[in-house]
Amino acid sequence: MIGAMFKLGEQKARPGVYVRWYNAGGYARYSRPLGVGAAVIKSNWGPVGKVFTVESGDEVKEKVGTGRGADLVREIFEGGAYFVQTVRIGTGGSPSSLTLMAGEDKSVELRTLYPTSREFSVTVREALDPSQKELLVFEGNRQVESITFEAGEDEAVTLVASVLAQSKYVTATATGTGTGVVAAVVNQSLTGGADPETVAEDYTDAYKHTETKFFDSITVDSEDPVIHASLHAFVRRKIREGYRMTMFVGEKPSVDFETRKSHAKAFNDFAVAYVGNGVQTTTGVLSGATAAARVLGMFISGSYKSSLTGNTITGGVGIEGEMTANEYNEAATNGMIVFALNSDGIPKIDYGINTLVSLGEDEDEGWKKLRRVRTRYELIDRITVKIDKAMSNNIDNNHDDRQFVCTLANGEIGQMIREGGLESGEMIVDPDTAPEGDSAWFKFDDLVDLDGLEKAYLAFGFQY
Structure with a gap:
């Protein structure tokens, strides 16, 4: 039979034409799933202490029930999320x-x-x-x-x-x-039913249940700073382990402005967004946890190069917790997302920032913007997944294969430049750290991710 298979390096005993095939076209492009949120809540329905998936806003009452926790999940969907990985917390309780x-x-x-x-x-x-x-x-x-x-x-x-x-x-x-x-x-x-009792520690215990699921961002239905701190510790641990995620929390505008400002600033983390006032909508008021949930849904449902700055709130009719011009300035410099009215009188997100205020040794100003955090997460995920797949195919630690790895990474950079996420960038073998054994080091030159035009300075030169 003409065209029998041969293995690389094999020599057949008989004359003939032999064939094999191999991957000469690289690997499929990785893309992060869009619109997946997570919520840890108190509720009057659903399995306790287990993660379950709510797939649309229409499923909220069926799967989560009613009350504040259900409202929070619903607001994530109102913001545009596709799925919400949900954990109901508490101990005890009884079915009716x-x-x-x-x-x-x-x-x-x-x-x-x-x-x-x-x-x-x-x-x-x-x-x-x-x-x-x-x-x-x-x-x-x-x-x-x-x-x-x-x-x-x-x-x-x-x-x-x-x-x-x-x-x-x-x-x-x-x-x-x-x-x-x-x-x-x-x-x-049916009688005798009761909801589980909940304490702050129940939130801390529940975070681990989300670890088996992918999600972009997580929130809780509480405005308690202690619970926010426990969620922050969880998110920081997951980022160290290689998960790229964010968290959104908020406090009601009834809390003193200076207190809210200090709570936002205290996080000082590009992975944490803090919402500091609220929005009046046609169906009620969004403030604290529900306002944070709406913004979370908006953030995770857009493309990786979408900015929250100036985005209007669907159904919004007014601001809950109006602020002075000076307070808006202080919010912007202290890592607090707040709502304001646009020129048409519709509530909008004033500035799409996170709580990073004081830069660490390895951080630049770009980490302060939620859009750029999302872009950087996207770049890191695309390149790490592409290189991991290449390494699983037994490439060698020699000059040619290291250049092949660079080619794979630079292909992703080029694609993101064409998509409008990056302005420039190139991955190279680190010239300051020589490869050795099974290890090689790489670095990036001129890596610039794009931001939106959000501040325009106009100088009008009038003459008489």
């Missing part, structure tokens, strides 16, 4: 329950899937099909689901099977012996 009789010696216990203070009730009735019955589940006066089960001699078994297969709100178990018909009930309440 109800026992339905199914004959003299048998019963079915209905229990909510999670510990909750939500108030559910059920109705059991005949269905239009005489061979079927219905279990209707209500929250307040609103029906949330309808479950059909087979009517007959042993309805307890068929009801339990149908509930386990269909319900998003309750589970069921049958107890007792014999067979029987499930008794009809109307708006019978």
Whole structure:
């Protein structure tokens, strides 16, 4: 057969034409997923102490319930997020329950899937099909689901099977012996439910549950500076481990301005964004944690070269916690994101900055801008992933293969220049540190990431 396969370096015994193929075109371009947030919250629904994914704003009530924690997750989606990795915190609590009789010696216990203070009730009735019955589940006066089960001699078994297969709100178990018909009930309440109790340490314990998931940025539903500090410690640890992430927190404008300013400045970290006032919207007021959640959603949903500066707030009608011109200046110099009105009277983000105020030895002014942090994260991820894939294919630590690594990295730099994220840059072998053994060192020359034009100085030379 013409065209049999050969291995590199192999010599065949017989004359003929032999073939092999190899990768001559590099590796697929890496792109960070967009719009993935994380939230650690108190809520009245959902699994406790586990991470679960909410995939749209329409799923918030079904998966998270109601209350402040649910509002925070909803605001992340309002900002534009695609997914939110969510952790419900707390200890204890109890599901609500109800026992339905199914004959003299048998019963079915209905229990909510999670510990909750939500108030559910059920109705059991005949269905239009005489061979079927219905279990209707209500929250307040609103029906949330309808479950059909087979009517007959042993309805307890068929009801339990149908509930386990269909319900998003309750589970069921049958107890007792014999067979029987499930008794009809109307708006019978499930009782005894309670939400888990929460303390500050529950937030610290919950952060670890997010470590199995990818996300761009994380927040909490608390305005407590102690909880903010614990989240900051978690984010710093993850960055040291190689995860590139940010966090968004906020405090209500009812807190004294000097206190808010000092809290923002105290973070002094390019990975931390602090929101210091709020926005009045058509559906309510965003301030503190919910304002931070909205800005987080806006930040993670844009491209890596998008700036938050000047972005308007969808649904915004006014500023909660109006500030003087001097306070706006102080916010800008102390790492505090605040809202202001644009020329059309619509609330906007005044300045897309993080809390970095005093530069460290390895930091430049660019790290103070959220856009440039995102661009730098993008560049680092693209190049590290590309080089890691190349190294997994057993390249050598010689001159040619080191130049090959540089070519891969510079291809990504060139692509980001064409995309408008970088102005210039080149990766080279570090001339000051010679390669040795299995190690090689590289550095970047003239690496300049772009910022937006956000300050224009106009000099009008009028003449009489």
